Amino acid sequence: MSLLEAKRLEKHYGDHVVLERLDFRVEAGDFVTLVGASGCGKTTFLKMLLGTERISRGSLTLDQRPIPEEPGPDRGVVFQKYSVFPHLTVLGNVMIAEELSQSRWLGKSFGTARRQARDKAMARIEEVGLANALGKYPHELSGGMQQRLAIAQALMMRPRILLLDEPFGALDPGIRQDMHELILTLWKEQQLTIFMITHDLKEAFALGTRLWVFDKLRHDPQAPEAFGATITYDLPIGERQPPADLSARLSERGLKTLTQETLL
Amino acid sequence: MKRLINLTPSRGGRWLLGLLPFLVVAMVYLSLSNARLAENPNDRLLPAPATMANTFYTMASEENQRTGQIVLWADTFASLERLLIGVAISALIGLSVGLINGGLPLIRAKFSPLVTVISLIPPMAILPILFIAFGTGEAAKIALIVIGVTPFLIRDLQGHALRLPDEQLIKAQTLGGNSWQVLTRVLLPQLTPRLLNATRLALGTAWLFLIAAEAIAAQEGLGYRIFLVRRYLSMDVILPYVAWITLLAFLLDQLLARTSRIAFPWYHAEEGDKP
Ligand SMILES: Nc1ncnc2c1ncn2[C@@H]1O[C@H](COP(=O)(O)OP(=O)(O)OP(=O)(O)O)[C@@H](O)[C@H]1O
Ligand SMILES: [Mg+2]
Numbered sequence: 001m002s003l004l005e006a007k008r009l010e011k012h013y014g015d016h017v018v019l020e021r022l023d024f025r026v027e028a029g030d031f032v033t034l035v036g037a038s039g040c041g042k043t044t045f046l047k048m049l050l051g052t053e054r055i056s057r058g059s060l061t062l063d064q065r066p067i068p069e070e071p072g073p074d075r076g077v078v079f080q081k082y083s084v085f086p087h088l089t090v091l092g093n094v095m096i097a098e099e100l101s102q103s104r105w106l107g108k109s110f111g112t113a114r115r116q117a118r119d120k121a122m123a124r125i126e127e128v129g130l131a132n133a134l135g136k137y138p139h140e141l142s143g144g145m146q147q148r149l150a151i152a153q154a155l156m157m158r159p160r161i162l163l164l165d166e167p168f169g170a171l172d173p174g175i176r177q178d179m180h181e182l183i184l185t186l187w188k189e190q191q192l193t194i195f196m197i198t199h200d201l202k203e204a205f206a207l208g209t210r211l212w213v214f215d216k217l218r219h220d221p222q223a224p225e226a227f228g229a230t231i232t233y234d235l236p237i238g239e240r241q242p243p244a245d246l247s248a249r250l251s252e253r254g255l256k257t258l259t260q261e262t263l264l
Numbered sequence: 265m266k267r268l269i270n271l272t273p274s275r276g277g278r279w280l281l282g283l284l285p286f287l288v289v290a291m292v293y294l295s296l297s298n299a300r301l302a303e304n305p306n307d308r309l310l311p312a313p314a315t316m317a318n319t320f321y322t323m324a325s326e327e328n329q330r331t332g333q334i335v336l337w338a339d340t341f342a343s344l345e346r347l348l349i350g351v352a353i354s355a356l357i358g359l360s361v362g363l364i365n366g367g368l369p370l371i372r373a374k375f376s377p378l379v380t381v382i383s384l385i386p387p388m389a390i391l392p393i394l395f396i397a398f399g400t401g402e403a404a405k406i407a408l409i410v411i412g413v414t415p416f417l418i419r420d421l422q423g424h425a426l427r428l429p430d431e432q433l434i435k436a437q438t439l440g441g442n443s444w445q446v447l448t449r450v451l452l453p454q455l456t457p458r459l460l461n462a463t464r465l466a467l468g469t470a471w472l473f474l475i476a477a478e479a480i481a482a483q484e485g486l487g488y489r490i491f492l493v494r495r496y497l498s499m500d501v502i503l504p505y506v507a508w509i510t511l512l513a514f515l516l517d518q519l520l521a522r523t524s525r526i527a528f529p530w531y532h533a534e535e536g537d538k539p
């Protein structure tokens with residue numbers, strides 16, 4: 001039984017076909033990395049999984065049921081930006097996840113419950129290395145720190161599916177390495193299913209068990225919006241290192257120029 | 265040489281630059297007043313600063329024989345009470361309706377057009393209706409302020425709620441938040457500083473309606489006093505009263521501004537406010 005399944009899935013914005021002919025099965029525990037040219041519809045795809053963008057045609061099922069049309073705690077997310085709450089401190093941003101589930105009415109907890117929430121949040125915050133910025137507001141953090149905060153926040157709910165939209169784009173290589181390890185640990189520990197968009201092919205290979213390349217199969221120069229992107233390659237990744245002859249292999253398989261320009 | 269847009273005054277310079285226009289105005293007034301008084305010592309139109317200070321001091325310290333009250337303070341308290349109650353009611357309505365309108369599309373679809381239409385009614389035009397409905401007491405004056413200010417607050421807050429990135433609302437839902445929690449834990453805290461700042465802008469309007477209502481029907485109040493002594497051409501009362509009202513308005517504005525900056529530093533960082 002697959003966790004997620006898409007059949008002839010399409011997404012249009014008016015006459016603009018963004019995604020078409022998506023057919024796939026994703027098993028629980030898969031770590032899918034998504035690459036593709038800028039503007040080809042990767043974020044849109046993630047939003048469909050999230051339930052915030054409607055499906056235009058075809059079907060997308062989660063556990064054999066149509067994917068819910070609104071976001072829920074089973075699908076965590078880290079966006080490209082605006083992922084944390086500007087009015088809460090680092091601690092508040094991570095604690096809010098616990099507080100929302102503890103107190104249905106106030107969304108705030110007190111006493112023992114609060115201490116527990118705090119402890120849980122602290123553990124997550126330490127994992128992402130923000131322990132010395134507990135009382136800071138997001139505007140006082142760098143872009144990379146905000147992104148790490150967003151990851152800590154998304155993982156509080158122990159979602160089944162984690163959607164990451166270029167989460168490490170703004171991080172320096174050292175921290176990026178730490179974050180990779182963190183994500184992999186959490187992925188194994190919590191048996192997460194992860195979808196991660198990235199522009200870094202090395203990263204895609206280092207983390208994923210499957211690599212999806214989004215690109216257009218058909219192209220009409222007169223009407224560039226008539227055809228959408230689809231998953232042109234679905235590569236299982238065995239080894240943890242990107243193969244040395246990667247770019248050669250991709251172009252050998254006829255990878256389209258757009259993707260080559262941005263990725264290779 | 266730096267570009268003009270990059271030149272910022274130093275701290276001391278800022279004060280001086282801010283003070284300069286006031287000094288110029290004072291000088292102009294003094295010379296005009298002196299010229300008129302030299303011609304006619306009993307001229308009432310541009311009284312000398314000393315005359316105004318005397319009158320003002322009398323009003324601020326001597327009890328009125330008839331009522332036993334000190335006029336300036338009685339006026340000030342009456343006006344401030346009306347203003348603050350009116351603005352507080354408006355803020356409360358503005359925040360709740362703005363929150364619900366901004367957060368719940370179903371309700372917004374129903375109420376948004378109504379709010380827009382109401383905000384277009386000139387409040388002064390319905391003042392007679394208010395006097396008929398509420399009598400000429402406090403209620404009518406407060407109602408005028410509320411009617412004048414609330415639609416603006418609602419529209420501003422609703423707009424702000426709609427401009428908040430969708431990502432935040434989605435994020436809250438993925439963290440398990442229900443509708444109520446998204447409203448109270450994500451929207452409400454972010455609308456509160458916006459309310460303070462919208463209220464600052466609305467205070468000018470609130471003063472306008474207060475003075476207008478007081479001018480038409482009141483027994484005390486800053487606006488009432490000004491319109492009362494107008495009959496005697498008592499510029500020595502009117503001018504200090506105007507200055508006094510301006511000072512009060514300035515203090516209220518600063519109070520809100522400071523509160524907002526201290527309580528919601530993140531809001532001002534987000535809005536890109538400069539000191
Ligand atoms: N709300 C919308 N209305 C209309 N068109 C949209 C909308 N959102 C996205 N699009 C279009 O869909 C296409 C895909 O956008 P998307 O954000 O998914 O790209 P992306 O692959 O995530 O790009 P990037 O790598 O730059 O983040 C773009 O051409 C964009 O113009
Ligand atoms: Mg994107």
